[in-house]
Amino acid sequence: MPVNVSMNVNGRAISEEVEDRTLLVELLRETLRLTGTHVGCDTSQCGACVVHVDGRSVKACTMLATQAHGADVVTIEGLAEGGKLHPMQEAFRDNHGLQCGFCTPGMVMSALDLVARNPDPTGPEVREWLEGNLCRCTGYHNIVKSILAGASTMRGGS
């Protein structure tokens, strides 16, 4: 059954007719063509699909689009401002926190939620937080390093 969903995505108001079983990630990728949010699994395990819904990190494969009706959604495409990378994106680049890039949008979005809750996390805290994000390429070493560096910049550190 088609239903209407309206929300703010990366600061832009959208309103779409979608099938009621449409997932948020399908709305983003297929209807809105925001393909930076990835799908890496079908069991809510990998975190490639993480976006922010009303400021909280959410697995967009695990939520119906209708559940985000009226919400503020931010995806990886919404982070850089005027072509300038967000400090967390910058930190991933500087610390080689990505290889194939497939897990990366989810990692960055997840990291930002961590830093929002815990601005000065320790290495083990970062590792624990990343429980819901899988990466097959990096061995996580440089992802952890990137998140610590990104958090430091966001705190106004060097």
Added chain:
Amino acid sequence: MAESGIGASVPRTEDQRFLTGSGDYTDDTTFPHQTHAAFVRSTHPHASFTLDTTAAASAPGVVTVLTGADLAADEIGTLICGWQVTGKDGEPHKAPPHPVLAVDTVRHVGDAIAIVVAESARAARDAAEQVEVSYAPLPAVVSMRDALADGAPQIHSDAPGNLCYDWEIGDRAATDDAFARAHHVARLDLVNNRLIPNAMEPRSAIGDFNPASGDYTLRLTSQNPHIHRLVLAAFIQIAPEHKLHVIAPDVGGGFGSKIFIYQEETAVLWAAGKIGRPVKWTADRSESFVADAHGRDHESHVELALDADGRFLGLKVSTLANMGAYLSTFASCVPSYLYGTLLQGQYTTEAIYCEVKAVFTNTTPVDALRGAGRPEATYVVERIVDQAAREMGIDAAELRRRNFIPADAFPYPTKVALEYDSGNYRLALDRALEIADYGDFAARREASSARGRLRGIGLSAYIEACGIAPSQVVGSLGAGVGLWESGGIRFNPTGNVLVYTGSHSHGQGHETTFAQLVSDYLGVPFESVEVVHGDTEKTPFGMGTYGSRSLAVGGSALVKAMDKIIAKGRKIAAFTLEASEEDIEFSGGDFAVAGTDRSMNIAEVAFSAYVPHNYPLDELEPGLEETGFYDPANFTFPAGTHVCEVEVDPETGTTEIVNWVAVDDFGNVVNPMIVEGQVHGGVAHGVGQALLEGCAYDADGQLLTGSFMDYTMPRADDLPDMTVETTCTPCPHNPLGVKGCGEAGAIAAPAAVMNAITDALGTNAIDMPATPQAVWRALSE
């Protein structure tokens, strides 16, 4: 060293698009009029079947339902294995037909039976449920021993006894003789657990067909688009090669699993031709689990003969290797030429003999996975060395030192068909032990023990043969194709450069590394270099990326092309500067007349090459563009030592890796940051194998570990921070002196972890994955 030159940790060019969500992965593309495919897959490990597609074909949104019978009617070929291994009996391996869609018999759970094409992915999936498959189950074999037993159910009529091949390497008589002289013999039975590759991007393909021109296009997750085109054209015969354009855009990890020519990509391309519309398929993760080629899966018995001083006299290995239900694209060479040939390890072992039986079972096909054969070899060698050290009461590091091939013994001909080109094994071991503070381990063990924990330390002095491959060698060993690589350099009139490579990046960072190489070698700004890869219409024919070969072989091809560019530039400069060619010197991007201040920058040379008014055209052609092909004289042999230290909680069986040190010799390094990242990722793969990942089938052939809920992937909190260093003995036979780094971690890590765990537990009675349950059991027995 320039800031962006060879040896600099340049941040990666490709990261900008990946970090902003503007990467271009296969599934990100949607074509106008695109349809979607879903596959009907076998739910039985072995069965004959009949099909009724009537209901599905008339389901809402369905465009067509195609089966194996339709493929046969179109005379589409079967999938192939590209490497023929010859057995002990002189006979070629058995490669039974591997249909693109099963015809009357399915041989593993997940075997594709039909493709449903519909207006949306949902409609295709819904309709696939309506294809009626009537199965008549046949007896299935899951374990290799059962498959080889007398009277076992036969999976293929043309592979009697389910045997693919029975192969050997080395000198049996000399090895028997060595064992007869032994002071001590160490023995071990080892299982190298089956792994599921799980690149984070699932496989995906979009086929397209243009009825007006007859051109096919296949956009897919591939590590080697030209190999895909070649096989789809020449063997499967969907379209002639000049009518088939294959594009591998951004690819989200491969690890071997995206080398192969699979059922699904083939069916999608063919279906697009049949309906004249684009057909897209993207695997669910659940499909990846049953349809991506698995890795490893060996059972081995190994024996090491030593003299009284602990010198290795002989090594005997007998291995069963699981091929799964069909012979995948390169499956046959993995447990033979990529395995038996590495059993020399880093040691002077005097005699070696290895025999391998490759076995068909009713499971998903097994093929190359990060390291491919070489992790299995290192696992065998490094486990038995530790075992011998313990039994003889010799320190594990000391026993290795006594047996290392000395640094002055290179080139070193091995007993198993290779010639190691360079190395300094002792240097890497000693440095690794120093960083790991090996000398103080006893004190750390005591401190752990005071806290009720068991501490262990494990070494793995691994070796690999990379830079695959010297065509002549692999050809003589049965490879269907030579494995050289191509590289092209095109200067534009304004002086910027396009670099074309036949290798493919799916995370390795070629766009950065290759640009560094070209910028450094030709003296052009890093920002002016663009690397093009992954498109058969843009790049010269190339062999793709696997076996840690891209820089060693593909980079060397670029050097050959650049040498031609410099040679031509010299001619142009000589003509323009009115000097003789011999007097032109090239350095730092400038062509200068020796002993004068007259010179031209390479950008000026390029401009002149494209706007010539007065070239003597008989001697000097316009343009500045060259292609090089490089075929190495030998493999490269990266090697090193990894040290793993663990703490085991005997109450819960939980293992924590408390320290990881890697010292690797990759020869020269272009971008140390990228190289370290490759080591981290490889180690994580190997730690995953050792502690967490174990593909399991039940006795009936159903996959028990069919999702991330059941198959444990390494997560951030399973892994330690790692200390990674390199030593360097440059590769003597490629122009860059590089060896390759992509697989080292996955090769070294499993033995390091298991040696540490067996050290901690004081027992060998444990196989990978050493899960808490397995550890706890080993302790209780």
